[in-house]
Amino acid sequence: MIQQWQGVSEFLAVADSGNFTRAAEDLGISTAQVSRQIRMLEKRLGIDLFYRTTRRVSLTEAGQIYYQSCRPLLDALSNAERAVNQLQSVPQGLIRITAPVTYGERHLAPLLNQFLTLYPEISLYCELTNKTLDIIAGNYDLAVRLGRIESQDLVARRLGNRRLFTCASPDYLRRHGKPETPDALHSHTCMPGTLDYWRFHDAGGERMMKVDGRLRCNSGDALLDAARRGLGIIQLPDYYVEPALQSGELVEVLEKFAPPDDGIWALYPPGRQLSLKVSMLLDYLSEHLNPE
Numbered sequence: 001m002i003q004q005w006q007g008v009s010e011f012l013a014v015a016d017s018g019n020f021t022r023a024a025e026d027l028g029i030s031t032a033q034v035s036r037q038i039r040m041l042e043k044r045l046g047i048d049l050f051y052r053t054t055r056r057v058s059l060t061e062a063g064q065i066y067y068q069s070c071r072p073l074l075d076a077l078s079n080a081e082r083a084v085n086q087l088q089s090v091p092q093g094l095i096r097i098t099a100p101v102t103y104g105e106r107h108l109a110p111l112l113n114q115f116l117t118l119y120p121e122i123s124l125y126c127e128l129t130n131k132t133l134d135i136i137a138g139n140y141d142l143a144v145r146l147g148r149i150e151s152q153d154l155v156a157r158r159l160g161n162r163r164l165f166t167c168a169s170p171d172y173l174r175r176h177g178k179p180e181t182p183d184a185l186h187s188h189t190c191m192p193g194t195l196d197y198w199r200f201h202d203a204g205g206e207r208m209m210k211v212d213g214r215l216r217c218n219s220g221d222a223l224l225d226a227a228r229r230g231l232g233i234i235q236l237p238d239y240y241v242e243p244a245l246q247s248g249e250l251v252e253v254l255e256k257f258a259p260p261d262d263g264i265w266a267l268y269p270p271g272r273q274l275s276l277k278v279s280m281l282l283d284y285l286s287e288h289l290n291p292e
Helices: 008-017 021-029 031-045 061-088 100-116 170-176 182-187 220-228 238-247 278-288
Strands: 050-052 056-059 091-099 121-126 142-146 157-163 164-168 197-202 205-210 234-237 263-268
Touching: 008 021, 008 031, 008 061, 021 031, 056 061, 091 100, 091 278, 100 121, 100 142, 100 238, 100 278, 142 278, 157 278, 164 197, 164 238, 182 197, 182 205, 220 234, 220 238, 234 238, 263 278
Parallel strands: 091 121, 091 142
Antiparallel strands: 050 056, 142 263, 157 263, 164 234, 197 205
């Protein structure tokens, strides 16, 4: 296939300029190289493409047919190269991204929408799901994940931090008292989510503590509402509980035992050069999710 293209650029340049020397100047190569490439092309095709005289060069009938077929092909190739190069100079095209539902709705979606207003040539497909999608099979450019990264098959870039809060309503704490250590939770009503353990940190390092209670739910919003109503203690990420903590509806407990912040990660396939649009989106998210 590569051999079929050899000599084509030289042939078109000579046909356009009507002169081997000018064609060589246009291509930035020697006249001898232009002549050699065209001779090899004619030999491969088994026919003369030019009439050659001491004064001018003109196309044969076969040359004219070949020119009419090759010119659109080379123009299309040039257009394709310009389009690819433009992708690396002007951010444009589709970005496919997936992220968790609640975090995506509350924090990611507003940033993505703002990003689209800044770059009108970019379009976006965003799938919010709590399932761990195969981003390679799904042809996603990015996946935003929270907490610990299990997969070693993807490149991970930290975009920001997420903190876990253990908290309850003032009414619950008035009735049941405030736990002073994680072990004190055994005498309290805890409301776990998807996992049946909570994370804490003490002098011995990270501690996983099994909890249970009257309510267990895989919805952070449902647990938040239950805690506001004084039904028990919850442990949820900051984006669920910070407004309630700021308003006083909830009070943080066990602050001294809070676990280290989790990461907010952007994952993408390895061995793939990031396009300008994806690289710019990563920088934008990192700047706004972790402004410190």
